[in-house]
Amino acid sequence: MTKPKVLVSDKMDPNAARIFAEMGCDVDVITGETPEQLIARIGEYDGLAIRSSTKVTKEILDAAPNLKVIGRAGIGVDNVDIPYASSKGVVVMNTPFGNSITTAEHAIALMFALARQIPEANAQTQAGLWPKNGFMGVEVTGKTLGLIGAGNIGSIVAARALGLKMKVVAFDPFLTPERAVEMGVEKGDLDTLLAKADFITLHTPLTEQTRNILSKENLAKTKKGVRIINCARGGLVDEAALKEAMDAGHVAGAALDVFETEPAKASPLFGTPNFICTPHLGASTNEAQVNVALQVAEQMADFLVNGGVTNALNMPSLSAEEAPKLKPYMALAEKLGSLVGQLTTGTVPRVSIHTEGAAAELNARPIVAAVLNGFLRVQSDTVNMVNAPFLAKDLGIEVREVKTEREGDYHTLVRVSVKTEAGERSVAGTLFSNAEPRLVELFGIKVEAELTGDMLYIVNEDAPGFIGRIGTLLGENSINIGTFNLGRREAGGEAVLLLSVDNPVTSAVLDQARKLPGVKKVMALKF
Ligand SMILES: NC(=O)C1=CN([C@@H]2O[C@H](COP(=O)(O)OP(=O)(O)OC[C@H]3O[C@@H](n4cnc5c(N)ncnc54)[C@H](O)[C@@H]3O)[C@@H](O)[C@H]2O)C=CC1
Numbered sequence: 001m002t003k004p005k006v007l008v009s010d011k012m013d014p015n016a017a018r019i020f021a022e023m024g025c026d027v028d029v030i031t032g033e034t035p036e037q038l039i040a041r042i043g044e045y046d047g048l049a050i051r052s053s054t055k056v057t058k059e060i061l062d063a064a065p066n067l068k069v070i071g072r073a074g075i076g077v078d079n080v081d082i083p084y085a086s087s088k089g090v091v092v093m094n095t096p097f098g099n100s101i102t103t104a105e106h107a108i109a110l111m112f113a114l115a116r117q118i119p120e121a122n123a124q125t126q127a128g129l130w131p132k133n134g135f136m137g138v139e140v141t142g143k144t145l146g147l148i149g150a151g152n153i154g155s156i157v158a159a160r161a162l163g164l165k166m167k168v169v170a171f172d173p174f175l176t177p178e179r180a181v182e183m184g185v186e187k188g189d190l191d192t193l194l195a196k197a198d199f200i201t202l203h204t205p206l207t208e209q210t211r212n213i214l215s216k217e218n219l220a221k222t223k224k225g226v227r228i229i230n231c232a233r234g235g236l237v238d239e240a241a242l243k244e245a246m247d248a249g250h251v252a253g254a255a256l257d258v259f260e261t262e263p264a265k266a267s268p269l270f271g272t273p274n275f276i277c278t279p280h281l282g283a284s285t286n287e288a289q290v291n292v293a294l295q296v297a298e299q300m301a302d303f304l305v306n307g308g309v310t311n312a313l314n315m316p317s318l319s320a321e322e323a324p325k326l327k328p329y330m331a332l333a334e335k336l337g338s339l340v341g342q343l344t345t346g347t348v349p350r351v352s353i354h355t356e357g358a359a360a361e362l363n364a365r366p367i368v369a370a371v372l373n374g375f376l377r378v379q380s381d382t383v384n385m386v387n388a389p390f391l392a393k394d395l396g397i398e399v400r401e402v403k404t405e406r407e408g409d410y411h412t413l414v415r416v417s418v419k420t421e422a423g424e425r426s427v428a429g430t431l432f433s434n435a436e437p438r439l440v441e442l443f444g445i446k447v448e449a450e451l452t453g454d455m456l457y458i459v460n461e462d463a464p465g466f467i468g469r470i471g472t473l474l475g476e477n478s479i480n481i482g483t484f485n486l487g488r489r490e491a492g493g494e495a496v497l498l499l500s501v502d503n504p505v506t507s508a509v510l511d512q513a514r515k516l517p518g519v520k521k522v523m524a525l526k527f
């Protein structure tokens with residue numbers, strides 16, 4: 001088997017390359033290239049490992065037909081066009097925890113640097129000025145820290161601030177009252193936070209809701225003398241409004257690690273008294289960089305070599321415990337989706353996935369994605385587990401999930417139903433020995449079959465002599481039958497025949513089969 005090829009295109013701890021190699025990937029580390037150089041190179045790679053410098057645009061994704069996974073050694077993925085990557089079936093992963101402590105510590109470091117004006121005091125002291133009287137600081141003890149965003153990093157910042165005997169007011173629409181109590185913070189709305197905080201620190205992603213969350217209007221609602229720290233993303237603070245508020249003496253100090261445009265080579269804030277900044281160093285410690293490099297390489301290699309999915313942003317994760325249990329279900333789900341896709345014509349406004357018994361206890365998202373992957377594969381060669389749910393949405397297909405924990409006839413069952421112009425049609429399957437996917441029902445008829453390789457699907461009137469005739473026809477055309485699976489609605493009624501065959505059935509043979517007496521439908525299937 002050829003080894004997957006990975007490109008590391010941003011500066012990353014060397015442990016990443018070591019792990020990729022140890023886990024069976026060929027790895028190239030080529031950093032600092034222009035977008036054009038990356039476009040010329042990316043075509044040969046299965047994986048791309050990045051930090052924040054590489055911008056993974058539509059153009060880069062279009063030039064990457066082999067790309068299967070993008071791994072961000074860090075948290076923010078705003079440098080990756082995720083919707084487009086998803087539409088191309090490329091998994092995007094990050095490492096959500098590896099640099100959180102380091103970034104929280106940077107926010108706390110900047111808070112102290114602001115409180116005691118350390119950068120300027122340092123500069124003037126080293127210039128020989130000994131400015132003993134020019135730097136009256138403030139204590140942080142007893143002050144209120146306004147925390148905008150109480151996720152991984154925000155909650156670490158809160159814990160550190162509480163340790164410094166500060167009070168913490170947190171604004172985060174997803175923060176539950178219980179979690180706020182657990183964190184020891186006061187949950188407040190944004191206006192309350194703005195009115196109360198002596199220091200404000202931001203820890204949200206940049207979204208349409210958070211862009212300019214510290215706007216001119218909101219800065220005006222802050223306490224006079226407030227100090228602001230942003231170690232999250234440029235664009236959360238309106239930089240021009242911040243400059244105005246600092247010049248007016250309303251904001252006493254601001255520390256930015258991140259800027260709206262990076263690298264920030266110029267800014268109206270540069271040179272403003274009590275403004276300090278760092279060049280997006282939030283994650284830059286030895287510890288964090290080793291953590292994220294190891295983690296991204298392990299996750300990407302696990303995906304490329306073993307199919308494991310961890311911390312993907314556009315695909316359901318499969319934990320190490322879940323993966324072995326879910327894998328046979330995903331195979332079953334994909335086969336059932338494929339069967340119903342091959343047997344259905346016309347528009348399908350709805351696909352329902354019903355899990356029953358043991359299947360209902362599992363994480364349904366990978367099972368649903370696998371059904372859609374199989375179902376849509378019939379119309380698209382480029383569909384996969386990542387883009388199938390997006391493609392279904394684009395096609396206007398409603399996807400329903402139903403779970404019944406009670407067992408029916410089978411210990412475990414997955415049923416796929418599609419709504420068509422002709423009505424609802426469904427197929428169902430189970431796992432034999434908890435591992436082997438088997439079809440057990442086809443459009444209301446009980447039929448047990450392994451869906452594999454080339455198959456022939458025949459609907460006929462149940463009558464003596466038919467099986468002999470189809471066997472003879474295939475034999476005369478040198479088509480060897482592997483398995484033979486029969487089902488019927490009732491004696492003498494509609495019957496279904498599913499045959500696995502050792503070689504594909506040509507259209508000429510299909511035509512001959514259609515002419516056999518009692519035959520209603522004949523189709524070649526492929527799994
Ligand atoms: N400066 C640097 O080098 C680094 C920056 N970061 C950035 O830090 C940010 C936070 O990272 P994590 O804490 O790991 O993310 P997280 O996802 O754990 O937490 C983000 C929090 O923001 C909250 N949030 C979302 N929308 C909000 C809104 N409209 N108002 C208030 N809160 C809102 C979410 O509910 C969530 O709790 C990310 O943007 C990340 O890119 C992360 C690492 C290093």
Ligand SMILES: O=C(O)CCC(=O)C(=O)O
Nearest residue numbers: 051052073074075076283
């Ligand atoms: O990789 C870096 O230095 C930046 C880290 C960062 O911003 C993130 O993880 O979101």
